[in-house]
Amino acid sequence: GEDVEQSLFLSVREGDSSVINCTYTDSSSTYLYWYKQEPGAGLQLLTYIFSNMDMKQDQRLTVLLNKKDKHLSLRIADTQTGDSAIYFCAESEPGTYKYIFGTGTRLKVLA
Amino acid sequence: GEEVAQTPKHLVRGEGQKAKLYCAPIKGHSYVFWYQQVLKNEFKFLISFQNENVFDETGMPKERFSAKCLPNSPCSLEIQATKLEDSAVYFCASSQFGPGNTIYFGEGSWLTVV
Numbered sequence: 001g002e003d004v005e006q007s008l009f010l011s012v013r014e015g016d017s018s019v020i021n022c023t024y025t026d027s028s029s030t031y032l033y034w035y036k037q038e039p040g041a042g043l044q045l046l047t048y049i050f051s052n053m054d055m056k057q058d059q060r061l062t063v064l065l066n067k068k069d070k071h072l073s074l075r076i077a078d079t080q081t082g083d084s085a086i087y088f089c090a091e092s093e094p095g096t097y098k099y100i101f102g103t104g105t106r107l108k109v110l111a
Numbered sequence: 112g113e114e115v116a117q118t119p120k121h122l123v124r125g126e127g128q129k130a131k132l133y134c135a136p137i138k139g140h141s142y143v144f145w146y147q148q149v150l151k152n153e154f155k156f157l158i159s160f161q162n163e164n165v166f167d168e169t170g171m172p173k174e175r176f177s178a179k180c181l182p183n184s185p186c187s188l189e190i191q192a193t194k195l196e197d198s199a200v201y202f203c204a205s206s207q208f209g210p211g212n213t214i215y216f217g218e219g220s221w222l223t224v225v
Contacts, residue, residue: 031213037152042117042202042218086152096167099146099214101154 004091004102011108018076020105022089027070033090033099034063034074043088046074076107084109113137115217117203118185123223124193132220133185136205142166143186144214145178148200157201160186193224 004024012018024032030051035043049056049063049072056063062075072089089102116135124130136143145157156170160180171178175193180186190197200221206214 033213035216043204043216045213045215048213088152088154096159098156098159098167098170099154104152 004089004100006087006089006102006105008103009106009108011110012079013110014079014081016079018074018079018083018107018109020074020076020087020089020107022072022074022102024070024072024089024091024100024102026091026093026100027067028094030094031092032063032065032072033092034061035088035090035101036085037088037104038085046087079107079109081109081111083107115203115205115215116185117201117217117220119220120218121221121223123225126195126224127192130190130193130197130222130224132188132201132203132222134187134203134205134217135185136203137207137215140205140207140215142206142208142212142214143180144204144206145188146202146204146216148202148219149198154202157188190222193222195224198222198224 006022033048034046036046037043047058060077064073086104086106088104090099118133144159147155158168158171158178159166163180175191178188200219202216202219204214204216206212
């Protein structure tokens with residue numbers, strides 16, 4: 001079955017870069033996503049990457065995909081206190097709308 | 112609307128009572144999904160709709176849970192005879208096109224069963 005894993009916690013200093021990692025198991029996933037969830041709020045789509053891409057950059061966000069190792073990462077440049085949240089990676093099950101979510105990484109940004 | 116709208120934001124029910132949650136998808140989106148987020152952030156897919164038709168209900172508990180998306184009405188998720196373990200945040204999401212397309216989530220409805 002599918003399983004998406006992330007480290008639970010990450011703490012960085014304001015202004016540093018954050019790298020959040022994710023490993024997934026379903027190599028047939030066509031899209032991989034990063035969502036942000038702030039306390040008491042819903043899921044905000046940050047970015048996504050198509051499986052035939054290695055990298056995608058969107059302002060402060062850089063997504064790297066290593067299909068061979070089934071490893072996805074999200075890099076946040078110049079991390080700000082407002083970036084403190086839980087970050088979820090997700091893969092879409094091909095042919096369905098089922099998203100398999102990771103366990104979430106709680107990012108804490110220290111001033 | 113431009114965002115997925117869920118109501119109520121918070122709902123408290125006594126064990127055994129009924130709970131009903133509502134979702135208005137983004138205007139023009141044909142697909143609606145329900146996810147349940149329980150403790151430890153685990154997300155569980157419940158059901159999806161293509162317009163008013165059930166698309167995939169493989170995540171729905173066989174008993175007590177039902178969902179509908181009727182024309183010109185908000186979609187709904189209903190839990191009969193709630194149990195303590197139903198306490199969770201229920202997220203609705205919508206998407207414009209078919210599988211593989213990005214889905215957009217609402218802010219969730221927080222159900223507490225006491």
